[in-house]
Amino acid sequence: MSLWLAVTLIVAAALGAAAFAFIHAPHSLAGAPAAAPNEAAGGGLADITAALQALPHAALLLDETGRVAAKNAAAAELTGAAVGKPFAASFRVPDLHAAIEQVRDGADTAEASFTLPVPVERSIEAHVAPVEIGGRRYQLAFLHDITAMVRVEKMRADFVANASHELRTPLTSLSGFLETIMGPAKDDPEATQRFLEIMQSQAARMRRLIDDLLSLSRIELNEHMRPAAKADLAAIVRDVVDAGQPLLTRANVKVLIEVAEGTRPVTGERDELVQIAQNLIDNAVKYGAEGGDIAVRLFPGPDGTTTALSVADKGLGIAREHLPRLTERFYRVDATASRERGGTGLGLAIVKHILNRHRGRLEIESEPGKGSKFTIFVPVWQPVPAASAVAG
Amino acid sequence: MSEHLVKSYEGELEQISTTVAQMGGVAEALLQGAIDALQRRDSALADRMIESDRRIDELERSIEGQSVKVLALRQPVGVDLRLTVTALRISNEIERIGDLAKNIAKRALVLNRENPVRLTQGLVRMGRECLTQLKAVLDAYAARDAEAALDVWRRDEEIDELYNSIFRELLTYMMEDPRTISLATHLLFIAKNLERVGDHATNIAEQVVYLTRGSYIGEDRPKGDATASSTVPYEQTS
Known part of the structure; x- marks a missing residue:
C-alpha cells in the first residue's frame, strides 16, 4: 500500500512542479515532441511517462476513452499496452477493466487481483486511482506481480x-x-x-x-555456511555399511564397496555426509531387488575438483517423469510401497539440502526394471581456502 | 461500457474491435475459472462462472448492434467492411466458447459432489492448452497478426491428440469399473467441450487471417480428432 502512495505522490509531483522534471533530468523527456495524441491535454504526460518508467512495477495511465495515455516498459511487457491504443483491446482481463470503470465512474480507488494462466502462471494485484492532469481526468493503474509470493x-x-x-x-x-x-x-x-x-x-x-x-x-x-572440515568419504561409507550390517543381512543384500585410485578426501561435515550415505544405501536396500547386490563406488569426479560416490541397485528403477521431482519433500513414486518400507518421503530432500550446503550435486540415473544409480559429487578438500585468498 | 466520446467513423470501428477483445477477455476468464473450479473442486467459483456467461451474451448483442449500425450508416468497404463482418463472426465463435466453458463449470459442480479422481489432471492439462490457444488467437486479433493466427490454426492438432488420449483413457476406465460410468461420462463431455473450444479458436484464427489478408486460408485444416473411429477392445482390460 505504501508503494501505491508513493506512485500517487510521484505523479502528483510530475503534474505540478517543474522541479520534478529538473531533478530527474536524465529521465525527463520534457521539450521533446510528445508522441501521445493527448498532447493537447497538457505538457504533463511526457514527465509522467518518465516518472512511471522509474517505478519498479508495471504502471499505466488511461484517459477518459480508455486509451493508454502513458505507460512504463514493465506495463508494455506485461499487458502489451501501446500509447494511443484502447487498453481493453490489448489486455483482456475483465476484473481489471471493471476496476478501471469504477474509477472512471467516480470511485476513489479500486482494486482487482487476477491470474494470467498461460504461458506461465502469473498472479497480479492491481490498484486503480483517478488523477487529474491539465484539467482532464485520467485513471492510473498500478500492476504488482505477486507470483513469487503466491508460490511461496x-x-x-x-x-x-x-x-x-x-x-x-x-x-x-x-x-x-x-x-x-x-x-x-x-x-x-x-x-x-x-x-x-x-x-x-x-x-x-x-x-x-x-x-x-x-x-x-x-x-x-546452516545451508549458507560452507563446511570447512576434512572428511574421508570412503571411511564414512565403510562405517555406514558396518553399522547397517544386521539390517543388510536381514534383507539378504550384499554391499560391494569399490574405491578407485586417486579418490581424495572432501570438504565436509562428517555427520551430514554420514546422513547422505545412510539415506542412499537405505534407499538401495528398500527399493533394490531382494538378494541383489548394491554397488557402491568412490571415484574422482570428472573435472578433478570433486569426489564422487555412487550407489547403484538392481531394483525396480524409476520412470523418467519422476526423476526431476524425487528430491521434493514428501514426493513419492509409490506412496504405499514407500510407507511399507519405512520411508518418510524426506530422505532425498535431506540429501539435496546437505549437498547444497556442501556445494555438491546429485545425479540420478534410472531405468525402469533395471535399477537406479544415485551419484553425489562433493568438492575435494582444500587446505584452508580463506588463508590462500588473503595471501593471493 | 465505455461508449464515451465515440464520434468518428474511425472511433466506431475501433470501438467494435475493442468490444470484441473485451468479449474475448470475459470468455478467457470464464474458461480459466471453469478449469480452476474443476481442478480445485471450487463450487463457488463454478457458480460465479456460470453467472458470467450472461456478460458474454450482453457483449455479443453490443457488437451486433454496433456492427449493424456501421454497416447501415457508414457503408464500409475494404478492410473496414472486413473488420465489421469478422467482428460479427468472431463474436459468434466467442459466444459458443462461452457456452462450452459454462457447461464445463456446470459439470464441475456435479463432479465436486463425488470423490476426487485423478483423471481430472489430464483434462486440466488439456484445458491449459485450450487457454493458450484462445489467448494466442485473441492476441493475434488485437495485433492484426496473420502469422500468429496461422500458428494457432496449425497447433489445433495438439489439442485433438490430447483429446484422443483422454478419450481412450476414459473408455478403459469405464470398462474396468462400470461404477465410474456416470463420472467418466461427465469427464468425457468436458474433454469434448474443450476440444470444441479448440475448434472455435481455429475458426477465429481463420477470421483473423481473412481480416488482415482479405483472403481465406486455402488448405484444409489439420484434423487430429480420431475418436469418431476409436474403440478400446473389451478383452484388453478384463
Whole structure:
C-alpha cells in the first residue's frame, strides 16, 4: 500500500512542479515532441511517462476513452499496452477493466487481483486511482506481480498439509489400537501383544518422520555456511555399511564397496555426509531387488575438483517423469510401497539440502526394471581456502 | 461500457474491435475459472462462472448492434467492411466458447459432489492448452497478426491428440469399473467441450487471417480428432 502512495505522490509531483522534471533530468523527456495524441491535454504526460518508467512495477495511465495515455516498459511487457491504443483491446482481463470503470465512474480507488494462466502462471494485484492532469481526468493503474509470493505461500501450505497428513496416519492407527486394547481385546493377552507390536512400529514411524523433519530444518538453518572440515568419504561409507550390517543381512543384500585410485578426501561435515550415505544405501536396500547386490563406488569426479560416490541397485528403477521431482519433500513414486518400507518421503530432500550446503550435486540415473544409480559429487578438500585468498 | 466520446467513423470501428477483445477477455476468464473450479473442486467459483456467461451474451448483442449500425450508416468497404463482418463472426465463435466453458463449470459442480479422481489432471492439462490457444488467437486479433493466427490454426492438432488420449483413457476406465460410468461420462463431455473450444479458436484464427489478408486460408485444416473411429477392445482390460 505504501508503494501505491508513493506512485500517487510521484505523479502528483510530475503534474505540478517543474522541479520534478529538473531533478530527474536524465529521465525527463520534457521539450521533446510528445508522441501521445493527448498532447493537447497538457505538457504533463511526457514527465509522467518518465516518472512511471522509474517505478519498479508495471504502471499505466488511461484517459477518459480508455486509451493508454502513458505507460512504463514493465506495463508494455506485461499487458502489451501501446500509447494511443484502447487498453481493453490489448489486455483482456475483465476484473481489471471493471476496476478501471469504477474509477472512471467516480470511485476513489479500486482494486482487482487476477491470474494470467498461460504461458506461465502469473498472479497480479492491481490498484486503480483517478488523477487529474491539465484539467482532464485520467485513471492510473498500478500492476504488482505477486507470483513469487503466491508460490511461496502455496509451498508452505502444501508442506504443512503433507507433514500433518504423514503424522496423522500413524497417529490414527495408534489411537485405534489403543481403543481396541482397552475395549474388545481387554482380556486377550495374545491380541494385546500383537497390537502393542504394531503400535510400537507406528510410534517408530512417527519418530523417524519427526527426526527427519528436525534434521531437515537444522540443515536448512546452516545451508549458507560452507563446511570447512576434512572428511574421508570412503571411511564414512565403510562405517555406514558396518553399522547397517544386521539390517543388510536381514534383507539378504550384499554391499560391494569399490574405491578407485586417486579418490581424495572432501570438504565436509562428517555427520551430514554420514546422513547422505545412510539415506542412499537405505534407499538401495528398500527399493533394490531382494538378494541383489548394491554397488557402491568412490571415484574422482570428472573435472578433478570433486569426489564422487555412487550407489547403484538392481531394483525396480524409476520412470523418467519422476526423476526431476524425487528430491521434493514428501514426493513419492509409490506412496504405499514407500510407507511399507519405512520411508518418510524426506530422505532425498535431506540429501539435496546437505549437498547444497556442501556445494555438491546429485545425479540420478534410472531405468525402469533395471535399477537406479544415485551419484553425489562433493568438492575435494582444500587446505584452508580463506588463508590462500588473503595471501593471493 | 465505455461508449464515451465515440464520434468518428474511425472511433466506431475501433470501438467494435475493442468490444470484441473485451468479449474475448470475459470468455478467457470464464474458461480459466471453469478449469480452476474443476481442478480445485471450487463450487463457488463454478457458480460465479456460470453467472458470467450472461456478460458474454450482453457483449455479443453490443457488437451486433454496433456492427449493424456501421454497416447501415457508414457503408464500409475494404478492410473496414472486413473488420465489421469478422467482428460479427468472431463474436459468434466467442459466444459458443462461452457456452462450452459454462457447461464445463456446470459439470464441475456435479463432479465436486463425488470423490476426487485423478483423471481430472489430464483434462486440466488439456484445458491449459485450450487457454493458450484462445489467448494466442485473441492476441493475434488485437495485433492484426496473420502469422500468429496461422500458428494457432496449425497447433489445433495438439489439442485433438490430447483429446484422443483422454478419450481412450476414459473408455478403459469405464470398462474396468462400470461404477465410474456416470463420472467418466461427465469427464468425457468436458474433454469434448474443450476440444470444441479448440475448434472455435481455429475458426477465429481463420477470421483473423481473412481480416488482415482479405483472403481465406486455402488448405484444409489439420484434423487430429480420431475418436469418431476409436474403440478400446473389451478383452484388453478384463
